[in-house]
Amino acid sequence: MDDDKQQSRGAVWFKLRGSFANLSMQTKLLVVFLFLVTLPITAVSFLSFRDYSQSFEKNTTEYAVEMTAKTLQGLDDYIEDLFNLSSMPLYNADFLHLLNDPDTGLAKLKSMELFIMNLNRVKQDTASVYVFDNFGHMFYNVKSRGTRNNIDEMLPIWSDLAKKSNGRPVLVSTREVTTDYSKPYYAFTVIRGLKELDFLKPIGFIAFDTNISAIKDSILSMDAVTQGKTILLDENDRVVFDSDLKLITRDLSDDPAVRLATQKRGDFLIDRDGTTYLCAYSVSELTRWKMLVYIPLEDVMRQTTTTRNVTLWTTIAIILVALSASIGIAFALTSPLRKIKLLMREVQRGKLNVRFKVKHLDEVGSLGRHFNIMLQRVQDLLEEVAVTQARKREAEFNVLQSQINPHFIYNTLETIRMTAETNDDEEVAEMTYTLGKLLRYGINRGNEIVSVQDEMNHLRDYVSLQNYRFANRFVLEIRIPEHLLLCKCIKLIFQPIVENAINHAYRQTTGAGTIIIDAIEEGEWLHFRVQDNGAGMDNETMRTMDELLAGTRRLESGRGIGLQNVNERIKIHYGSTYGLHVESTPGQGTTVTLTLSANGGATC
Structure with missing residues (x-):
């Protein structure tokens, strides 16, 4: 039996040695420090604090009982005054x-x-x-x-x-x-x-x-000193007053604390709702009323805790000095690894321009050098991807812009031909000049960002040509504030919208057509509205238009292709939160709103 016990102890000791050997160097130093320095000092501090806390608790309890008795005596004096008054x-x-x-x-x-x-x-x-x-x-x-x-x-x-x-x-x-x-x-x-x-x-x-305000003031004054709660009972254990004003007139004869308060004065500990209280009580000789004061034991011992902390701070300071030396050595060994860990967290947040400063050629330095090489490679790959995406977006932009419906050019040429054959008029020269301006503006690829003023001038030329064709049927009103005319935007985003209105909004109407363009500035947003007084669109047509602008339906030609192209060009250039919004009422007209970013190219 003794041999088995010795073998068992030996196995435990062997496991402990193995566990200690597998610890990090920093942990080993800390463990040795704890056993040789910290534990003895902690034990001495604990014993000293225990003796002090017991003495303090005794004095505090006696003080609480005495204060309870004095408060009750003050109430007795008040009630005796009432007796004399009666x-x-x-x-x-x-x-x-x-x-x-x-x-x-x-x-x-x-x-x-x-x-x-x-x-x-x-x-x-x-x-x-x-x-x-x-x-x-x-x-x-x-x-x-x-x-x-x-x-x-x-x-x-x-x-x-x-x-x-x-x-x-x-x-x-x-x-x-x-x-x-x-x-x-x-x-x-x-x-x-x-x-x-x-x-x-x-x-x-x-x-x-x-x-009961006569009782309330003196009891609440005592509660402010004791940081507790008070219950005053009559001779039949019914509540005369309590600090929370929740138990007044209630019968507490079955309450455990009331049962324990059997002497003229005294104290005891009692648990309520998971909290331990020191209950001090006193009984009035005049009225036989009983006062119980519940003071949280945690508050009673708070002064003890403060004294304990002051006593321990000196011991802790000594321990920290010795501990700092051990931690300093361990920190010097593990600090580079911590730095690499922090840098990896920065990389996780998307910050790729961080680098590890290699100071030595040891294993940690080699790890840091390879970490830097990896980050540089990742940055190069991301830049390659960004360049590729930019080129792809530029190609998509150019393809979409080239898809603008050129039908109006053919119609204008036909009108010029018919006018020339019929009238032999100067209008041919004017129409030809205007057409040249339109072609030069649309075909010129040198600068895809123009001012809103340039777009409006282009619109005036376009509507002028259309009026040759439709006998001055259309009126273009531009109500854009002067400072917004200086804003920059991508080219040819207004003309397709006006063209769509002329080709579709007034097809079934015979009166004059008025197209109004205005603009408002809302923070970083610029909203341009193109309104016509044409036939408007029914619900089915509006549903189709919403699907085109949302990207859930595609058209290769026909009604809506111009608006679809403009919408996609705006989204490619400014972002997915920008684009066109269409509102229409049958018989009243249609409003197309272009939303651009004041900071994304449409700058003022």
Whole structure:
């Protein structure tokens, strides 16, 4: 058996040695440091802190119990003042004489109300004072502008308590008070029976309703010091007041903390909702009311924690000095690898211009050199891809631009021919000149970026030629602000739209055609609107047009090919978020909106 135990211990020791040998050099240094320096110092600090915390907890507990007792004594003094206040009518012969008089004349009522009002003003927190005689009359003064709604219910209870007390004051625990003229509030009541002076015969009783604000201020002041919560119970373990105002009038006789508070004063620890509290309590000798103060143990020990931290900081500082030397050596060995790791993260974020600074020719330096070569190769490949994509987009742009419908040129030439044969007029020269300008503007490939002003001049020439053909049927109105005419844009994006309007919008109409072009600037966006008053498009045609502009349908020729080409040219040049948008109403006309970027070529 002993041999088996020795073999087992040997196997464990062998595994530990193997595990330690496989650790990194930095970890080995830290482990040795922990065992030789950190653990002994930590043990000494822990023992010192434990002794201190026990002493501090004891002193704090005694202080909490003493403060609870003093706060409760302050409440006793306040209630004793109310007891004395309730005895004041016994020393006023006129008042007792009026109370014993069954007459209810105006003079009596005024005298009684004045005396009661003065009583009610003595204490700020008294809410109301009621006086009842043996003839069924009630005299009162209230600060809440209304008597209790349950006065008829409370009258027999108060009367019975006054009779049983035989002239001594009676304290009635907190109850909710409602009136017709104010919000509900909580109040406790002091009752005292009143007797005549000669024969000490009971002639009625007086009742003081006192708002719990009289209790609230002193208890909340104590809570601010203890950082805890307080519950005040009457002699029947019903809540008179609690800090959160959630338990008032509730019966807590079955509460574990109430069951533990069996002495005149004391303390104990109790768990509530996963939190440990120090509960200090005290019982009033005057009222037999019981005050329990719940202080989170974490708050009680906070000062201990602060002291512990101050004590440990010196020890930690010493440990850190020695630890820094060990970490410094390990860091010097592993720092280059960390740098390469950080650079790899930068590369993951798309930053390819980073490089590792090779300082030595060791293994880490060789790794860094190959890392740099790899990044350079990746950059070269990406640049090749970018150049290829740019060339592809330029080719697509040129192909799309070359697809602009040239039908208007053929129609114009036919018109020139017919005019020349018929009129032998100077109009032929003008039309030929205008046509030459159009051809030069459209065919010239030297500069594909022009100003909006150039585009508008080109449009005027185009509409002028069309008016030769259609007998001045069309009117072109350009309402673009002067500063936007200086903006740059790609060439031949307006003429196909106007051509589309002339060829399709006015085919089935006979009146004059008005084409309006305006523009608005919206941040980095430029919106140009081309509006016509032609026939408009029905829902089916609009659906087809939306599909063409969205790229879900393609046309090789026919209606819409010009708009499709312009839309694709804009998207290729500016990006996919730009392009054309068409709105049309049958019988009213069509509006085509060109959206360009103020920072992507259409600069002003």
